[in-house]
Amino acid sequence: MGAWSRLKEAFTREANISSPEDLLAQARGMRNGKVPVTKDTALRNSAVWACLRLRADLMSSFPIDVYRYVNGIQIEVPKPPVLVSPGGTEVGMREWMYSTEFDLDRGGNCFGVITERSGVIGPDGRGLPGRIELVELGAVAIRGNGSTITKFIINGAEYDPWEVWHEKQYTVAGVPLGLSPVAYAAWVIEETLSAQQFARDWFAGGAVPLAELKNNAKVVNAKDARVARDQFRAAVDDSGLFVHGMDWEYKPIQAVASQSAFIEARQYGASEIARFFGCPGDLIDVAVSGSSITYASMTQRNLQFLIMNLGPAVGRREDAFSRRLVSGPRFVKFNTDALLRMDPEARARTIGARITNRTLAPSEARALDNLPPFTEDQLSEFDRLFGSRSVPAQPTTAVPGATP
Known part of the structure; x- marks a missing residue:
C-alpha cells in the first residue's frame, strides 16, 4: 500500500493522528536509520x-494591508x-x-490557540x-x-476546530493536513546528516583509525599488537616521543579521497534540499553547476523568485487571512x-516614466518618498532655474497609500 493510501486510510475512521511527517515515516516502514530526520534534526543541515x-x-x-471596494475602487x-499584534503585546x-x-x-x-475574540x-x-497564541x-x-x-x-x-488557528500548505485531496517537506526530503537530509556524523566520527578517530603502526620484520599476533x-599510546601521551628499531613503521592515514567524496555528497544534498523547500540554490549560496541564467538586475532576480517560489504562498496566506x-467585503493583501526594491537610479527612471x-x-x-506636495515657493524655484514651470501644479494633500 502506498503512502497516500495509508494516509487516507488513517483518516477514514475516527482516531488520534500524529503529524504527517510521522505518518509518512510509518508508511515507508522505517525510522530513518542511524540519523533520524525530524522537523528539528533537519535544522542541523x-x-x-x-x-x-x-x-x-x-x-x-511584507506589510499587511486591509482593503475593501467602494464603487469599484480599492480603498484601504x-x-x-x-493583524497588528496577533500574539498580544509580547508577539508582534x-x-x-x-x-x-x-x-x-x-x-x-x-x-495556534485562539484565546481572544473581537466583537x-x-x-x-x-x-x-482577536489573539492567537502559537503552539x-x-x-x-x-x-x-x-x-x-x-x-x-x-x-x-482537546480543542474544537473553531478554537484553533490552522493554516496548511502542500495539500492533497482528502487529507486535512498539509504535507511536510521534511518528511519527503528525509532521504536527502538523512544522507547529509549521516555524512556529517561520519565526518565527526572520522576526525575524532571513531569511524576509522587515524594512523597505522606497522611491523616490517614479522607478523604480529593480537596480543603483541x-x-x-x-x-605507543603511552609514549605519545607522556612525552610525545616514540623510540623504536628498524621493525616498526608509523604512518598517518590520509583521507583526501574520502574527504572529497564527503564534500561532493554535501553539495549534492544541498541542491536537492533547495528544490524541496522552494528556494533557488543561488539564493542560499549553493553552487549550481551547468546554469547559465543571468539577470540584468537584482530586481529581476527577486521578481522571478517572487513569481515562481514565494508568490503562491503569499496568495494562500492572503486568502486564509x-x-x-477580517469581516464582510474586506480582504487582506x-x-x-x-x-522588488530598485536601485535609486532605476526607481527614479520608473517614477519619471509614470509621471x-x-x-x-x-x-x-x-508621497512615495514620504514628502509633501511641492509648495508654491518650491515651484517658483523651478521657474527661476528652468525659465518656465516645469512641474505641474499639484493638489495640496498627498494621496495616502500610493504605490508606483
Missing part, C-alpha cells in the same frame, strides 16, 4: 536552515488588532509571521479571532473522521513591493 530562514524572513517583511481600511506581527511561515515551510502546517461576527457566527508543531495531534478534523489535541488538552599499541481574520505617461501624479510620486 545548513541548506534546510537557509531555505526556511530566507522564506520566513521575506514573508515577515484600518487593520483589526489581530513580524515575529508571528516569521514563526508561522517557518512552520508552514518545514511541516506543512501551523497551529465582529465572522462567517461562522462567532467573533473573529509548537510537535505538541499538536488531531482526531479526524474522513477528510474532516473533529478535534485538536494540544499538549494533552595490543602491547605495541599501548606502549481574508476568510478568517501583502505588499510584496519590499522584495510622463500620466499613470502617476507628481504629488503621488512625492
Whole structure:
C-alpha cells in the first residue's frame, strides 16, 4: 500500500493522528536509520536552515494591508488588532509571521490557540479571532473522521476546530493536513546528516583509525599488537616521543579521497534540499553547476523568485487571512513591493516614466518618498532655474497609500 493510501486510510475512521511527517515515516516502514530526520534534526543541515530562514524572513517583511471596494475602487481600511499584534503585546506581527511561515515551510502546517475574540461576527457566527497564541508543531495531534478534523489535541488538552488557528500548505485531496517537506526530503537530509556524523566520527578517530603502526620484520599476533599499541599510546601521551628499531613503521592515514567524496555528497544534498523547500540554490549560496541564467538586475532576480517560489504562498496566506481574520467585503493583501526594491537610479527612471505617461501624479510620486506636495515657493524655484514651470501644479494633500 502506498503512502497516500495509508494516509487516507488513517483518516477514514475516527482516531488520534500524529503529524504527517510521522505518518509518512510509518508508511515507508522505517525510522530513518542511524540519523533520524525530524522537523528539528533537519535544522542541523545548513541548506534546510537557509531555505526556511530566507522564506520566513521575506514573508515577515511584507506589510499587511486591509482593503475593501467602494464603487469599484480599492480603498484601504484600518487593520483589526489581530493583524497588528496577533500574539498580544509580547508577539508582534513580524515575529508571528516569521514563526508561522517557518512552520508552514518545514511541516506543512501551523497551529495556534485562539484565546481572544473581537466583537465582529465572522462567517461562522462567532467573533473573529482577536489573539492567537502559537503552539509548537510537535505538541499538536488531531482526531479526524474522513477528510474532516473533529478535534485538536494540544499538549494533552482537546480543542474544537473553531478554537484553533490552522493554516496548511502542500495539500492533497482528502487529507486535512498539509504535507511536510521534511518528511519527503528525509532521504536527502538523512544522507547529509549521516555524512556529517561520519565526518565527526572520522576526525575524532571513531569511524576509522587515524594512523597505522606497522611491523616490517614479522607478523604480529593480537596480543603483541595490543602491547605495541599501548606502549605507543603511552609514549605519545607522556612525552610525545616514540623510540623504536628498524621493525616498526608509523604512518598517518590520509583521507583526501574520502574527504572529497564527503564534500561532493554535501553539495549534492544541498541542491536537492533547495528544490524541496522552494528556494533557488543561488539564493542560499549553493553552487549550481551547468546554469547559465543571468539577470540584468537584482530586481529581476527577486521578481522571478517572487513569481515562481514565494508568490503562491503569499496568495494562500492572503486568502486564509481574508476568510478568517477580517469581516464582510474586506480582504487582506501583502505588499510584496519590499522584495522588488530598485536601485535609486532605476526607481527614479520608473517614477519619471509614470509621471510622463500620466499613470502617476507628481504629488503621488512625492508621497512615495514620504514628502509633501511641492509648495508654491518650491515651484517658483523651478521657474527661476528652468525659465518656465516645469512641474505641474499639484493638489495640496498627498494621496495616502500610493504605490508606483
